[in-house]
Amino acid sequence: xxxxxxxxxxxxxxxxxxxxxxxxxxxxxxxxxxxxxxxxxxxxxxxxxx
Amino acid sequence: xxxxxxxxxxxxxxxxxxxxxxxxxxxxxxxxxxxxxxxxxxxxxxxxxxxxxxxxxxxxxxxxxxxxxxxxxxxxxxxxxxxxxxxxxxxxxxxxxxxxxxxxxxxxxxxxxxxxxxxxxxxxxxxxxxxxxxxxxxxxxxxxxxxxxxxxxxxxxxxxxxxxxxxxxxxxxxxxxxxxxxxxxxxxxxxxxxxxxxxxxxxxxxxxxxxxxxxxxxxxxxxxxxxxxxxxxxxx
Numbered sequence: 001x002x003x004x005x006x007x008x009x010x011x012x013x014x015x016x017x018x019x020x021x022x023x024x025x026x027x028x029x030x031x032x033x034x035x036x037x038x039x040x041x042x043x044x045x046x047x048x049x050x
Numbered sequence: 051x052x053x054x055x056x057x058x059x060x061x062x063x064x065x066x067x068x069x070x071x072x073x074x075x076x077x078x079x080x081x082x083x084x085x086x087x088x089x090x091x092x093x094x095x096x097x098x099x100x101x102x103x104x105x106x107x108x109x110x111x112x113x114x115x116x117x118x119x120x121x122x123x124x125x126x127x128x129x130x131x132x133x134x135x136x137x138x139x140x141x142x143x144x145x146x147x148x149x150x151x152x153x154x155x156x157x158x159x160x161x162x163x164x165x166x167x168x169x170x171x172x173x174x175x176x177x178x179x180x181x182x183x184x185x186x187x188x189x190x191x192x193x194x195x196x197x198x199x200x201x202x203x204x205x206x207x208x209x210x211x212x213x214x215x216x217x218x219x220x221x222x223x224x225x226x227x228x229x230x231x232x233x234x235x236x237x238x239x240x241x242x243x244x245x246x247x248x249x250x251x252x253x254x255x256x257x258x259x260x261x262x263x264x265x266x267x268x269x270x271x272x273x274x275x276x277x278x279x280x281x282x283x284x285x286x
Contacts, residue, residue: 001067002286005056005242007249009099009217012073013266014086019276020254021093023283024068025051030284036222039281045223046257048270049198049230 002030052094059247076105127158136178201233220250
């Protein structure tokens with residue numbers, strides 16, 4: 001949401017929707033790339049496309 | 051606290067920065083769908099995005115549109131690539147949602163090169179969209195897609211036709227791919243210049259399911275922890 005003018009389509013699972021909406025409603029600014037790299041490492045994220 | 055709003059491209063509509071992606075309604079009961087509506091209203095979400103291929107989603111939002119007339123910017127998508135098929139599909143969508151027009155109709159998942167050429171050539175789905183716009187059945191025309199090539203494909207689509215919106219994946223890990231990021235950033239700049247709305251998907255996608263049990267109704271395994279979802283939603 002930190003990128004101006006872009007819209008975010010919500011998650012395709014209604015049970016997760018409250019967390020996404022709650023996050024969006026509290027948005028004031030975004031994390032930096034270091035925080036996102038740490039998130040990717042902590043959660044064992046994998047690229048969606050190969 | 052309502053979710054902030056921004057102008058949805060050139061449409062003049064102030065849409066909530068989070069758009070309700072209707073795929074989640076594909077296989078839920080009307081009761082669950084109606085609970086979801088209450089949640090959306092509580093957070094100020096005023097833009098719905100469904101598709102003819104999202105199971106029962108178009109049917110599930112029909113009572114919403116009757117209960118809250120005029121509240122939502124209404125978008126749906128069609129998968130047919132020929133004009134004849136697309137006309138029929140659009141009318142089916144209107145019937146299922148109980149409306150006489152939609153705000154935005156999108157060519158859904160337009161990534162395959164052969165389908166792309168069919169849809170955007172004479173006799174293709176775009177022809178049906180232009181007719182429908184003339185007839186007042188739709189107001190704006192968009193294009194959506196998925197996959198590593200889609201940012202580049204959307205750039206080509208915008209060269210072929212002046213679409214009003216695009217939709218594609220966007221998250222931190224996907225943007226670490228230089229090819230994808232380069233095309234995404236170029237697409238973003240074009241869209242800013244031409245006031246084309248940019249919608250993103252997969253913001254909280256974590257990884258492919260890769261054989262693990264599907265514990266969520268999502269195409270990819272998602273982030274689950276609230277703190278992690280906060281970061282993913284807030285990221286640039």
